Amino acid sequence: MFRYLIRRLLAAAVILVVISMVTFFIFFALPNDPALLACGKTCSPNRLLEIRHSLGLDKSLAMQYWEFFKGLFIGRNYGDQSVSIHCSAPCLGMSFQTDTPVMTTLLGAFPADLSLALGSAVIFLILGVGLGVIAAIRKGRFADKFAVGAALFGVSLQSYFVGLILMWALVDKWNLLPSPNYTSLTDDPGQWFTGLILPWVTLVVLYLALYTRLTRSSMLEVMGEDYIRTARAKGLSSRTVIFKHGLRAAITPIVTIFGMDFGALIGGSAVITESVFGINGIGKLAVDSVTNSDEPVILGTTLFAAAFIVLANVVVDLVYGLIDPRVRLS
Amino acid sequence: MTMQPQPTGTAGETSLSTDPAAETSPGTPSPGGAPTITGRSPGRAAWDRIKRDRVSMAALVISVLFILVAIFASFIAKLGGWGPITTDGKAINPDTGNYPYGTLGGISAHHLLGVEPGTGYDLFARIVYGLRTSLLVGFASAVLSIVVGVIVGLAAGYFGGWIDSLLSRIMDLMLAFPQLLFIIALTPVLQNSLQTNIHGGTNENLRLLILVLCISAFAWAYTARIVRGQALSLREREFVDAARIMGAGWTHILFKQLLPNLWAPILISFALAVPQNITTEAALSYLGVGVVPPNPDWGALLTDASQYALQDPAYLFIPGILLLVLVLSLNLLGDGVRDALDPRANRS
Numbered sequence: 001m002f003r004y005l006i007r008r009l010l011a012a013a014v015i016l017v018v019i020s021m022v023t024f025f026i027f028f029a030l031p032n033d034p035a036l037l038a039c040g041k042t043c044s045p046n047r048l049l050e051i052r053h054s055l056g057l058d059k060s061l062a063m064q065y066w067e068f069f070k071g072l073f074i075g076r077n078y079g080d081q082s083v084s085i086h087c088s089a090p091c092l093g094m095s096f097q098t099d100t101p102v103m104t105t106l107l108g109a110f111p112a113d114l115s116l117a118l119g120s121a122v123i124f125l126i127l128g129v130g131l132g133v134i135a136a137i138r139k140g141r142f143a144d145k146f147a148v149g150a151a152l153f154g155v156s157l158q159s160y161f162v163g164l165i166l167m168w169a170l171v172d173k174w175n176l177l178p179s180p181n182y183t184s185l186t187d188d189p190g191q192w193f194t195g196l197i198l199p200w201v202t203l204v205v206l207y208l209a210l211y212t213r214l215t216r217s218s219m220l221e222v223m224g225e226d227y228i229r230t231a232r233a234k235g236l237s238s239r240t241v242i243f244k245h246g247l248r249a250a251i252t253p254i255v256t257i258f259g260m261d262f263g264a265l266i267g268g269s270a271v272i273t274e275s276v277f278g279i280n281g282i283g284k285l286a287v288d289s290v291t292n293s294d295e296p297v298i299l300g301t302t303l304f305a306a307a308f309i310v311l312a313n314v315v316v317d318l319v320y321g322l323i324d325p326r327v328r329l330s
Numbered sequence: 331m332t333m334q335p336q337p338t339g340t341a342g343e344t345s346l347s348t349d350p351a352a353e354t355s356p357g358t359p360s361p362g363g364a365p366t367i368t369g370r371s372p373g374r375a376a377w378d379r380i381k382r383d384r385v386s387m388a389a390l391v392i393s394v395l396f397i398l399v400a401i402f403a404s405f406i407a408k409l410g411g412w413g414p415i416t417t418d419g420k421a422i423n424p425d426t427g428n429y430p431y432g433t434l435g436g437i438s439a440h441h442l443l444g445v446e447p448g449t450g451y452d453l454f455a456r457i458v459y460g461l462r463t464s465l466l467v468g469f470a471s472a473v474l475s476i477v478v479g480v481i482v483g484l485a486a487g488y489f490g491g492w493i494d495s496l497l498s499r500i501m502d503l504m505l506a507f508p509q510l511l512f513i514i515a516l517t518p519v520l521q522n523s524l525q526t527n528i529h530g531g532t533n534e535n536l537r538l539l540i541l542v543l544c545i546s547a548f549a550w551a552y553t554a555r556i557v558r559g560q561a562l563s564l565r566e567r568e569f570v571d572a573a574r575i576m577g578a579g580w581t582h583i584l585f586k587q588l589l590p591n592l593w594a595p596i597l598i599s600f601a602l603a604v605p606q607n608i609t610t611e612a613a614l615s616y617l618g619v620g621v622v623p624p625n626p627d628w629g630a631l632l633t634d635a636s637q638y639a640l641q642d643p644a645y646l647f648i649p650g651i652l653l654l655v656l657v658l659s660l661n662l663l664g665d666g667v668r669d670a671l672d673p674r675a676n677r678s
Contacts, residue, residue, distance in 0.1 A: 015506060023512075027519060152665065156658035158609065160616050160632060161650040168639040168646065264508060271510055272613055276636075286511050287617055290518055298515040305508035313506070 001321075008317060012310045017069075019306045024065050027295050054078065068093065092303065093296035095289075102300035105285065109268075112182040112281035116273070117265035119196055120203035125258060128208050132215020133247060136223060147212055154209030163202045163276035170198065180277040199277050203270060207261065214257060218250040225249075252324045256316050263312020267305035372594070372671075379670040386666025392659040400462040407459060410442050412452030414459040414626045418445060426641075435644030443648055447638045449624075456626035457649060463627050464656070467541050468608035475546035475607075476600050479553025480592070484584045486554065487561025498558070504551040510613065513544045517619045520544070534622050541620060545607050553599045560595055564588050594671040601664035605657045612653060628653045 052058045059067070067076060071091035078085045078094050087094055092102040135147035170176045180198045183191040222228065223246050231241045268274075268282025275284055282301055289297035370378070380386050399406055407414065422430050422445060435444030435453065443453040486497035520540045564570065565588070573587050614620035615629030623630060628649045635646040 015503060018503060019507065026516065152661055153658060156605070156654055156661050158612060158616075158629075158632075158650070158653055158657070160613070160629075161653065164632065164636050164639060164646060164650070167636075168643060172640045267508060269508055269510060271514065271617065275617060283511065286514060287619075290514055290619060293518070295519075302508060302511055302515055305511050306506060309506050309508060 005314075005318065008314045012314050015310050016303075016307055019310075020069070020303055021065065023299055023302050023306075024068060025061065027299050028061065028064060092300035095294055095297050097289075097292050097294045097297075102296050105297065106282060106300055106304050109280055109282045109285045110266075111184060112274075112279050113266050113268050113270065113283070115182065115185065115192065115196055116199055116203065116270055116279065116281060117262060120200045120207065121258075121262055121265070123200060124204045124207040124211055127204070128211025129215045129247075129251075129254065131208075131212045133219055133242065135212065135216040136219035137242065139220065144216075148216065151209040151212040151216075154205055155213075157205060159202055159206045159272045160276050162205050163198070163273060166198050166201060167276070180279065182279050182281070196279075199270075199273050199279055202273050202276070203265075206273075210257075211254065214254055215250065218253050219246060222246050222250040249324075252320065255319055255323060259312045259316030259319065260309065263308045263310075263315075264305070267308030268301060269305060376594075376667075376670040380666050383666055383669070385662055386670070389659040389662035389666060392655065393663050396461060396656055396659070397465060399458060400465040403458050403462040407455040410452060410454040410458070411440070412455045414455045415451060415624050416455075417449060417451060422447065429638070429641055435642050435648070437644070444644055446634070447642050447645060448634075451624075451626075453631075453645070453648060456631065457628070457652060460626040460628045460631060460649075461652075461656070463538070463621055463625070464608050464611060464653075467538060467545070467611040468604050471542045471545040471549065471607045471611075472600055472603040474542060475549035475603060476553050476596060478546065479550035479599070480557050480589070480596060482550065483554035483557025484561050484588055484592075487558040488565050488580070488584055488588060490562075494558075497554070501551040501554050501558075504548060507548065509548045510610070513548065513610070513614060514617060514619050516544055517541065517614065534625050537620075537622050541611055541614065545610050549603060549607065553596070553603070556595050556599055557592060560592055561588055564591055598664070598668045598671055601667040602661075605660035605664060608660070609657055 049058075070076065071087065071089070071093070073089055075089040075091045076087055078087060085094065085099065087101040087103075090103060092106070094100070095102055095105060098105070131147045131151075135144040138144045167180075171179055177197060178191075178194055181195045183195055185192045223242075228241060228245055231245045232238075236245075268286060270281065271283030271287060273279070273283075274281045275287055278284070282304060286298065286301040286305075289295075289301065380390070412418065418440075429447045430445040432438055435447075437444040443457060445451065446453055446456065482497055482501075486494045486501075517537075517540055520543075521537060524536060524540070570583060570587055573583050578587070611620060612627070612629030612632075615627040616633050618630075618633065621627035621630055631649040632646065632653075635642075635649065639646045
């Protein structure tokens, strides 16, 4: 078990290094001069050279990546001896726009994503699995057709359209809710809750459909197995059969997908929801940094998000062994 | 998944359609069968199944309508009388902050779907042209990702060994990328670098090309995984051994022996990829990294509409609902295609 964990973590680290390389080379190797962007519109050739030097852009690409990589573990210093800014480890670089370490900005945005992900995940997981189980048990009947139809409808809805309609109806027109924004839970739990209701609902609409469909098909498969028939035959109550025998086995693929979705969500993949409601999370940070051509921030957000997806994969594999005794981790 | 319960299959259907790899030609009577039982090719059987499913048929009709509107966009927009970026100054009221005259966003005989606030563009023309962009990007990226995914998947599944390990790792890597974030980041970077290098291509067409490339760059891995799994089991079959013994080269085995047996999963992933890609494209345009303004696009229309939603909700609802109908009908059609081609899936 311990050796398995070490091996999985090593593999995850390798994937992350490869992702960081690919991302780094795409953003810095393409004929696209970050120094020119950092310098602004009125830029003298001398100033451009200076900026190139201070950003380390006059070195070879491999050197640049090495500096970046080293910065992740030991931090690095930017600028000349006179005006030096220290970026402590793990250093993902400095923002061109604000001259602050990218990591600081990311950590500032992270709590918003955590709140978004946790709140919505609780709702869509409970509702989605519940609806899916009901649909599977009542297969072919009204409840099933309704759940399946609603799920396909939900999959086809665009999250920004849902968000914009919710904003239009509940905030602008009828003033039922305050304008959504993120307040820290420790600052004011009431505001935290009311400010995040609409983003949560939007994310739930987006994910609920997927989990209903997934649970339904997984349950249908399991309920056709022989051991379910055996359980029924020996006279167990149908609740025991459905939840202890059926759902227990059907939940495994759902946990896999959920782990990945949750990892992606806290890593900032709720880009659209954040943009619609103006929540200052990692997704919105990414969009804003693209608009400002702030490449270190773009690189940082992408790596940050990738790290969560890869980590989620490892966690999912571990949880697998816990919930499904048939899986042996080795 | 279907909304309608499927009628139990006729004798002809059950005799031949369960194995997609079965080689039967249309119209050939099944050997030794009663005269009423005629063999149908798997394709024919699938089509018959779709025809019996009312939801899929409705989705097919709506999807075809959308596609026709997209193909004849310039002609249909002319019927409305306006171009996608021609301003009608008389339709908007400068005293109210350039909101359109009249109700429901200025819907009138002149402007079938109303007018954009602020600019005075005709919404009908913009929607018709925007549809063309959506479908063009959606279909082109689906085709590209399927072609790449099929080739990679076939190679990985058939050759096995280190080729399979390498290709599978690359697939894992692609699926581990935060896709939407990455496409958002990549699009402007590619645009900047290609713009200076390639002369002649206009901004807009280049952007469309970049969108297609970016979307397919992340979509192919899904297809490749499915195809790899199928190829893994197919390569153990006797007809592949037979071909190999007869001295067929690997290109022949991959594309002449394996590929024809894979058209069902390929068609299914294509049908499900198109609405997915349209959604991605619209989302990118919504976020401002898609189609270059003022060129029309449904996602970008919604961004614009969000500023005017309180006074002019029709401008928000018209493109939003149309986008929902388009993606919903393509999704329903995709589901119908899957049910028809793979009768065993999801119907236990």
